[in-house]
Amino acid sequence: MAGVTLRGVRKAFGPLQTIHGVDLDVGDGEFVVFVGPSGCGKSTLLRMIAGLEDVTAGEIAIGGRVVNDVEPADRGTAMVFQSYALYPHMTVGQNLSFGLRMNGNPTADTERRVAEAARILQIGPLLDRRPKALSGGQRQRVAIGRAIVREPEVFLFDEPLSNLDAELRVQMRVEIARLHGELGTTMVYVTHDQTEAMTLADRIVVLRAGRVEQVGRPLDLYDDPVNQFVAGFIGSPRMNFLAAESLGGGRVRLTGQGGVEIALPVGRGLAAGQKAVLGIRPEHFEAAGQGDCDLALVVDVAEHLGATSYLYANTKAGEPVVVQAGAARSAQAGGRVAVSIPAGRAYLFDPDGLRLA
Structure with a gap:
């Protein structure tokens, strides 16, 4: 496991500044949620931690190691996207093991990791099915399982529940919370849904227009917002x-x-x-x-x-x-x-x- 540190992180796309000097410490084993309206920069910030976007200025460290110039595969992170992105011609088991097999991981270790992920996510009976035979919630569990088998130091979630219906969203929130409790791994989670943030987070980072408005525990933000934006964003219905x-x-x-x-x-x-x-x-x-x-x-x-x-x-x-x-x-x-x-x-x-x- 490892913590994540951001110091003066900025991101610009040409003349357009999208992230404006973010400073943040995510503790080892902590579950931190980035929340904010569409276009606030939360997914861009997550992608910079993953290495999928270059950092214009500032430093990102994972486990105390600066990773600005480290390839995504070598950062010790695993990312779960909004899209399941499963290979339709492969079984669930093959989807889970694909990345490990491509990297030449020993067969016995790959089988162990797949079996452990299947146990944690309760998808053992689904290993021989193909994605078309799965429900939305089952597909999302497989996508999460594909991240688990990598045994990362940090999990990164980019709005993983957006494609699910209301009932499945509630079920998967519980699953992800249980997963964090069992693994104890550092998790950084992006959502525009403040209910997800309040349910899952140890701490919430509220973003607006590429800037951090407030960081704190869910009920602290609810009871003690620093400004009108945070007061209106945290809470459903809003203040x-x-x-x-x-x-x-x-x-x-x-x-x-x-x-x-x-x-x-x-x-x-x-x-x-x-x-x-x-x-x-x-x-x-x-x-x-x-x-x-x-x-x-x-x-x-x-x-x-x-x-x-x-x-x-x-x-x-x-x-x-x-x-x-x-x-x-x-x-x-x-x-x-x-x-x-x-x-x-x-x-x-x-x-x-x-x-x-």
Whole structure:
């Protein structure tokens, strides 16, 4: 096993800068997830670790060894792609062993590695089948098995579950988490799905436009985001954001809400008249009258999922709000509901999106 270190890593495609000086330490045996919107640079960063993209500037080290000029096959990594990329004319066993056989690995050792990968992934009964006879989840397990047989120091996953349906995604998340627990190998995983990130990661790296916004444990990022971008990206449904204006002395008025005000200790640093953004997560709303300020909403869509219901609504100012419904779960589209914002659960951001301490 080995850790991964990035120091001042940059990537440019001609005049286009895509990665802007990333510094990161991935511990030995740690599961780190790169997450962010499409185009943020997470796959490019992963491909640079794998050696599939050149580093424009900075250093990448694996196990303490700088690998900028080391060939991908010699870096001690194995990568699992979004595409299964299985050879259709080969059996599962032949797909698993192909890379080892091409490298002249001893037959007995190859058979041992294939058998061990099949045991770990519970695909022993599938070894004689061809890919066309497998489900999507089974094909993805074979693709992961092909990485396992290489016995790498670092596993790299590039959105491996994107091609699966919702039920299989959940199953494979569990499989990958179990795999990490059994192998204890360093894993770096790329996804745009923050649910995957929250489920799998020891730590999450939130990326935006080629820059690291925040690094931390899943619940730390959820509870203590450093800015509005991280607060909105981590969490499903996302945090609600309401335009606000400081009245001075820590009091904040919600813009266009008919004079609705709330006192927030973090608002004391704002001058009277300064704009701000108030954030509140869907599950933190309380019943009307129980919090520190009430908010009137008109329901657009009521989403009833059994144990949980969400109300997709609008404020008087037309701002979209999602409420995890408790007492108001019987509300229907077109109805009116009142909820309350507890000051202790609210976040406040300045006009640039930075969180106010």
